[in-house]
Amino acid sequence: MQDVIYIVAALLMLVGASFALIAAIGILRLPDIYTRTHAASKAGTLGSGLLLLALAVFSQELTVVTRAFAAIVFFLLTAPISSHLLARAAYLAGYPPEPSTDIRGMAEYGPGQSKQ
Amino acid sequence: MISAQDFLILSVDISLVMLLLAFLLTIVRIVIGPTLPDRVLALDMLVAVGIGFIAIIGIKTGYFLYIDVAIALGLIGFLATVAFSRYVLNRGTVVDEGGDPEGNYNIIEIEIRQSAQSAQPASAQTVQGDS
Numbered sequence: 001m002q003d004v005i006y007i008v009a010a011l012l013m014l015v016g017a018s019f020a021l022i023a024a025i026g027i028l029r030l031p032d033i034y035t036r037t038h039a040a041s042k043a044g045t046l047g048s049g050l051l052l053l054a055l056a057v058f059s060q061e062l063t064v065v066t067r068a069f070a071a072i073v074f075f076l077l078t079a080p081i082s083s084h085l086l087a088r089a090a091y092l093a094g095y096p097p098e099p100s101t102d103i104r105g106m107a108e109y110g111p112g113q114s115k116q
Numbered sequence: 117m118i119s120a121q122d123f124l125i126l127s128v129d130i131s132l133v134m135l136l137l138a139f140l141l142t143i144v145r146i147v148i149g150p151t152l153p154d155r156v157l158a159l160d161m162l163v164a165v166g167i168g169f170i171a172i173i174g175i176k177t178g179y180f181l182y183i184d185v186a187i188a189l190g191l192i193g194f195l196a197t198v199a200f201s202r203y204v205l206n207r208g209t210v211v212d213e214g215g216d217p218e219g220n221y222n223i224i225e226i227e228i229r230q231s232a233q234s235a236q237p238a239s240a241q242t243v244q245g246d247s
Contacts, residue, residue, distance in 0.1 A: 003119070007120050009124060021135070025141060052183065055171040055174045081194075082198055
């Protein structure tokens with residue numbers, strides 16, 4: 001039984017670290033701030049969440065498991081908020097998207113409509 | 117066939133190396149920019165990688181108290197990103213090398229800039245006065 005817990009924790013750790021690495025590669029390789037937000041918010045949050053889950057599985061203590069789940073829920077709640085806020089602020093401040101981006105749909109949410 | 121404990125120890129080391137690579141790549145993005153939101157986003161990513169480091173060190177050493185540090189770090193990272201976003205928003209017109217202060221990117225950007233100036237003349241005037 002202990003072996004199963006060790007293997008599950010090790011696999012969760014490897015997958016979580018892989019997602020963190022993929023997020024970092026995405027931050028480095030993607031062309032503009034709006035696409036980089038995808039990598040940081042989705043893959044990065046999943047990576048740190050899986051690593052915390054590995055800690056929870058490995059500890060087998062109720063206090064650690066509850067705190068790990070509280071931390072994961074907190075990250076899952078705040079990551080979309082912060083990345084959306086940052087992308088919206090960058091768009092309203094006038095940072096240009098990648099030239100191939102089709103932003104006609106965003107034009108009606110432009111700076112004029114931001115602060116009523 | 118290696119035992120499960122050896123597999124755990126091996127994957128701890130592999131995960132630490134992968135997180136180190138992620139950390140270094142994120143630092144490269146912070147250094148090369150090119151714009152302020154890019155750097156803020158990379159700092160947010162750095163906090164996520166730091167939380168991963170804390171979790172792995174907790175597994176490696178057996179001190180599960182580290183998870184409180186991870187929660188506190190996540191809270192601080194979220195607040196820092198929100199504060200930087202408000203700063204980017206309130207700073208107004210783009211002034212670093214990511215964009216031209218005159219706003220000559222394309223037609224859509226010029227339209228957005230004109231509507232911004234007509235909507236908020238006071239703040240647009242103060243920012244444009246510097247350039």
